[in-house]
Amino acid sequence: MALTKFHGPTLDEIGFFYCISTCVVLTLFSLVLFFNETYLLLGSFSIYPAFLFLGVLELTKWTYSQILHQKDSLIYRNKKLSVILLLWNNLKTSGFKEFFKSIIIVGGSVIVYYILAVLFGAQVLKNFEETFMFSMLLSQLTIFPLCLNVGASDIPHLLSTMESSNAIHSLLIMNIKGTLAGAWLGAIVIPLDWDRPWQEWPIPCSVGAFCGYILSHYVLLIQTFISPTTKFWMPRKKQ
Amino acid sequence: MAGRTSLPQKLEVSQFDVESLYKQRVGKLVLMVIDALRCDFISGRYMTFTSKMISEGKASSITARAHPPTVTLPRLKAMMTGTLPNYIDVLMNFGSSTLTIDSVIRQVANRRMNVVFYGDDTWIKLYPTEFTRSEGTVSFFVNDFIEVDTNVTRNLRVELARNDWDVMILHYLGLDHIGHLEGPSSVHVKPKLHEMDDVIAEIYDKLEENDVLIVCGDHGMKDSGGHGGTSLPELLVPVIIFNHISDCDDQSETINQIDIAPFISFLLGTPIPGDNIGKLNYCLLKHYDPYSVLYALHYNAQQMGNLYINYYEKRELESASFKNFLSAANLFDKWIQTGFTNQYNISALWHYSRSLDIMSNELILVRAQFDLYSMIVSVLMLILVFITTLLKDIDIQLLNFLSIIMGITIVSICGNYTYCIISSYDTGLCSQSISHVMSVAVIAIFIAVKISIILYSQFEFKLPYSKELVFIGVALQTVSLGSSSMVEEEHQVWYFLFVSMCLYFMYKRSGSKKMLIVLMFHRFLRNLNQTGDKWANLSDVGDWLNIGENKQLLSIIYFLTLLIIGGIILHISNQNLFKEITTLKCLHLFSTLGLIMFIYCYRSALGNISFPLIDYPLSKGLLEVKGFWIFFVLFVIVYMSGISYNSASKNILIFQLSGLFFQVFLLIISLLYRPHNCLLLASLFLFVSFFNSGPKLDVELLTFVHYFLGKVFYFYQGNSNSLANIDVGVGYTGLTDYNMFTTGCFLFIHTFAAPLLSYILLVYFLSNKGEFQKNRAFVYQTILFILVQEMLFYSIVVILQRHHLFVWSVFSPKLLYISVHIGLYTVLIFFTEFLYNFVDLLTGQKLHKVIYLNC
Structure with missing residues (x-):
């Protein structure tokens, strides 16, 4: 499942798609959350549809990258079933072991984030729901994409070195950094004495993480526009 | 000081008969200040007599809002002068000096009334000559709950038997001490409040019909027991007035603490203190005849209006509050002219109250005068200091250096006084008094030295942090x-x-x-x-450990912690000092153990923790602390002799000495820290x-x-x-x-x-x-x-x-x-x-x- 096999232009194209889809969809999504004040529920279990949506979005992006990858291999002629076939095939080739490993990693990351939140000052058990949802959000925004795009076995290496070997990896690292920095900065408003509902733990941190996530994609998008070597927004020449 | 002449003699048309309008309205006045009396202490549970009197209508209870800092001295000043003292008074709280500004006490003493005082000796320091008889108790000895108060009560009984005083002031400290040591939920609070209640009943019993007793707190108490901050339990204090009918709504109407000063002045018929910014509350005066009430309000408004004009200069004459005052005076005048028949008095009343309200509030807000010029000069100095902390090498040639210092000193002194002349600004740096001129000189030299150092050092600005994240x-x-x-x-x-x-x-x-x-x-x-403010009231481990039922656990933890501290001390000294000398080593071990034992005994004596096997006799722990200091001296001597035996190189000597200082402070702090903090x-x-x-x-x-x-x-x-x-x-x-x-x-x-x-x-x-x-x-x-x-x-x-x-x-x-x-x-x-x-x-x-x- 690892994307390391891809060659340059495809990779750049995937990255571009990643950024632009995230920017558009998540900006709209966060506006919706903001205006119907759903974001105030970020600390309760009832927000789970939003989490599902984020997961589906991530899966869609990943599927698209897979389609791009397999486009030329002409195996999947039957267009209607191609996506499902592709997913199934991928799962089969990379093995269920990998799949379960990913689940364990995501679950473990939730626990790690929970511990971190507690170390930073969250109550140990008293606000379990809030802290748990916060750590869920963080691991959904950081570790889940990693599992999909890097592969469970390569994650420890990537996280420990934080060095990217290709465009997708650097995108993922950037978005992890952005998300965590956002969550970290979000905590600033908690002690202020304004007594607003959105100052409740973990809303500022969750919102911060979310904003950090989106912002890092914007930054990458702008980078690709500025950078002279990559020009995906132009239609690809047919070979 | 405001005299009788400050009483208004006439309005535009009407003349006042001042003597009959503004006279002494009570026989005797007793002011009983209970330190740290919180509003919720006035309940049937704690103070039976008082709450019974309140419910029977024989006493009226009002909530007053004190202003921060909620520390005794500034609060006493606020009550007696009607002004709000500055923060510097907090420091002065530990060394109060004579109060020079006008106050109720001075006015009363000036009228040859006899004032007697018993209680906190801060009062005596504030008013060394005004009291006819007085006896102070030292307020700072917090460990004492009982004696400070019995002493006051004993004197009170003597005074109640005599009849030659007009005003009696009592200041009870016990409650505050309990608060400091054990907090408002302490077991000592209830008996103390009962005692206060009995004292109140005793005084009330002796009062004649037109004598008034005012009971109030100077500040409240936090839920954790201290005071000085700005939380509501600290700010709100009860004021209970016995033998006086008032119409104040206990629930909603909070007066300010500074309003007590003009109220007492009104009761005693003395001039309101000149700098007072407190207001007379109509709800307190309702049952007096309307003419004299209006007169008193007019007097208060005029007095405050003068301050108001002083502060704002002429331009504020147009402001709403001042207009209110003028129209009130106008209506008052009309009312008198129409032979007290018209309804003018009601609207006059309304206008007076309104203007007093606004003026008082605005004066509270602007009370501080900021010396902006001095502040900017000090920031400049700070900037210079800041730059010098960034400098690297300093290369000084003495002669040039001196000449530059001289030059800049002269320039800055001249600059300062030029500024003073140009701006005609009222600031400490322009004052002509010797101490101010001296300080200007010191500041100028300071600036000069700093600038020359900066000029002469290499301009290599290197941030002390190579690490960006730090x-x-x-x-x-x-x-x-x-x-x-x-x-x-x-x-x-x-x-x-x-x-x-x-x-x-x-x-x-x-x-x-x-x-x-x-x-x-x-x-x-x-x-x-x-700690802090928002989450300070959450329960914490320290509170939990100090509950009675966890005493055993706390004792075990404390014992183990002290052992660890002893271990640290032995570790530090053995590491470098007592490698060979066994006698000293034994002595050192002995003294360390002794010190730890005395610390433990001290806490047992205070009753914070329990002593194993025996019931440790409760006391103030004086003996234990004495023992501690004896062993402490032994400890230091042993350590010093250890150092002198080891003739070591400089670096090691510094190492040994810093080790000594660490141990010394560690031991003293272990003695001072509360058990759970160790x-x-x-x-x-x-x-x-x-x-x-x-x-x-x-x-x-x-x-x-x-x-x-x-x-x-x-x-x-x-x-x-x-x-x-x-x-x-x-x-x-x-x-x-x-x-x-x-x-x-x-x-x-x-x-x-x-x-x-x-x-x-x-x-x-x-x-x-x-x-x-x-x-x-x-x-x-x-x-x-x-x-x-x-x-x-x-x-x-x-x-x-x-x-x-x-x-x-x-x-x-x-x-x-x-x-x-x-x-x-x-x-x-x-x-x-x-x-x-x-x-x-x-x-x-x-x-x-x-x-x-x-x-």
């Missing part, structure tokens, strides 16, 4: 001080940054395991004492040794980490930026009466224990590694840089925010704390340097001896 952390912390909530919750910022720093070290793979342990400890320790001392040593052995830190970073630890532990201990969190009870460890020097030292050492110890440990660990000698300039520079940049930023914030609503309650105490912090570190640095050079001399002499002997 720099960001410092900057964030400093910037956070711009928000008043962040000042209140400063500990949260430090905790947050501390965790971030540890995680950063972990991420950098340096000493990960140790950092993880530190983090886990941190998570526990931050719950030891909740855990912090062991943890501090653990943290410091982890940081010194775990992550690979260079000297700058290590200094920074130590400063950081000092701050974090300072807050673990339960300190905050509110003055209420200073634990006053500590100052009286082993003392029988108030001793300004000792009490001050104890309070200071207790409050600033963490920064003190972490600094000494820094010197200790650095000299252990042999890095102190060459790196000490770095250490000083780093510490000064952090402190000065914080002070500089904060001063600018305070200047910009000087009209902020919280400037007195939040910003100025923090300024006080920062200054003390800087003072502490400056003294520490100077002392280290002094010691270092002193050691230089010592080792030099020894060397000579060695050479001499060799010859």
Whole structure:
């Protein structure tokens, strides 16, 4: 499942798609959350549809990258079933072991984030729901994409070195950094004495993480526009 | 001082018969101040008699709002003068001097009325000559709950039997002492309030029909027991007036505490104090005849209007409040002219009350006069200091240097006085008095020296932090001080940054395991004492341990902690000192154990913890503390002789001496700390040794980490930026009466224990590694840089925010704390340097001896 096999232009194209889809969809999504004040529920279990949506979005992006990858291999002629076939095939080739490993990693990351939140000052058990949802959000925004795009076995290496070997990896690292920095900065408003509902733990941190996530994609998008070597927004020449 | 002449004689048309309108309205007046009386203490549960009288309508109960700082001296001044004293009075709280401004007491004494006073001797210091008879009790000896009050009551009985006084003032301190030591939920509160209730009943019994008794608190009490801050339980105080009918709604209508001054003046028929900004409340005066009430309101409004005009100059004559006053006077006049028949009096009343209300509130807000010019000059000086902390090499040629100093001094002095002449601004720096001129000269020389140093040093601005992230952390912390909530919750910022720093070290793979342990400890320790404002009332581990049923557990923990502290002490001394000399080693062990035992016994005597097997006799622990000091002297002697036996090199000597200082302070602080806080001392040593052995830190970073630890532990201990969190009870460890020097030292050492110890440990660990000698300039520079940049930023914030609503309650105490912090570190640095050079001399002499002997 690892994307390391891809060659340059495809990779750049995937990255571009990643950024632009995230920017558009998540900006709209966060506006919706903001205006119907759903974001105030970020600390309760009832927000789970939003989490599902984020997961589906991530899966869609990943599927698209897979389609791009397999486009030329002409195996999947039957267009209607191609996506499902592709997913199934991928799962089969990379093995269920990998799949379960990913689940364990995501679950473990939730626990790690929970511990971190507690170390930073969250109550140990008293606000379990809030802290748990916060750590869920963080691991959904950081570790889940990693599992999909890097592969469970390569994650420890990537996280420990934080060095990217290709465009997708650097995108993922950037978005992890952005998300965590956002969550970290979000905590600033908690002690202020304004007594607003959105100052409740973990809303500022969750919102911060979310904003950090989106912002890092914007930054990458702008980078690709500025950078002279990559020009995906132009239609690809047919070979 | 306002005299009888200040009473208005006429309105536009009508003339007043002042003598009949403004006369003494009560026979005798008793003012009973109960220190730290909270509003919720006035209930049937605590004060049966009082609440019965209130419900029967024989006494009226009002809630008054005190203004911060909620400390006794400023509150007494507020009640007696009707003005709001400044924050500097908090410091003066520990050494009050004669009150020079006009006050109710002075007015009363001036009218040849007899005033007697019993209670807190702060009053006697404020009014040394005004009382006919008085006896003070020392207010600062907090450990005493009973004697301070029985003493007052004994005198009270004598006075009640006599009949020659007009005004009696009583100030009961016991309740405040209980609050400081044990908090409002203490078992001692109820009997104390019963006692107060009995005293009230006794006085009431002796009062004649037109005598009035006023019972009030000077400030409230926090739920944790202290006071000085701005929370509602501290600010709201009950005022109960016996034998006086009033129509104030107990629930909604809160008067200000300063309103008590004009009210007492009205009752006694004395002129209102000249600087008073409190207002007469109509609800208190309702049953007096309308003519004299209107007259009193007019008098109050005129007196306050004068202050108002003084402050705002002429332009505010147009303002709503002043117009209200004028139209009220007009209506009053008309009412008199129409022969008191018309309804004008009601609208006049309304206008008077309204204008008084507004004027009083506005004068409360603007009461502080800011000396902007001086503030800017001081910020300039801070900037210069800040730049010097960034400089690297200083190359001074004496003659040029001196001439430049002279030049700049003259220029700045001239500049200063030119400015004074041009702006005709009222500031301390333009004053002609000798002390002010002197200080101008000192400031000018200071500026000159700084500028010349900057001119002569190499312009190599090097930020002390090569590490960007650390720099960001410092900057964030400093910037956070711009928000008043962040000042209140400063500990949260430090905790947050501390965790971030540890995680950063972990991420950098340096000493990960140790950092993880530190983090886990941190998570526990931050719950030891909740502090700050927003979450301060959450229950914490410290409270839980101090509940009666957990006494056994606390005792075990305390015992183990003391053992660990003893272990640390033995470890430190054995490491370098008593390697061979067994006699000294035994003596050292003996004295250490003795000290620990006495600390434990002291706490047992106070009843904080339980002693194994036997019932330890409860006392104030005087004997135990004496024992402690005897062993302490033995300990120091043993250690010093150990040092003198080991003729060592300079670096090792510094190492040994810093070890000695660490142990000395560790022991004293263990004695002063409350049992559950002693855990912090062991943890501090653990943290410091982890940081010194775990992550690979260079000297700058290590200094920074130590400063950081000092701050974090300072807050673990339960300190905050509110003055209420200073634990006053500590100052009286082993003392029988108030001793300004000792009490001050104890309070200071207790409050600033963490920064003190972490600094000494820094010197200790650095000299252990042999890095102190060459790196000490770095250490000083780093510490000064952090402190000065914080002070500089904060001063600018305070200047910009000087009209902020919280400037007195939040910003100025923090300024006080920062200054003390800087003072502490400056003294520490100077002392280290002094010691270092002193050691230089010592080792030099020894060397000579060695050479001499060799010859």
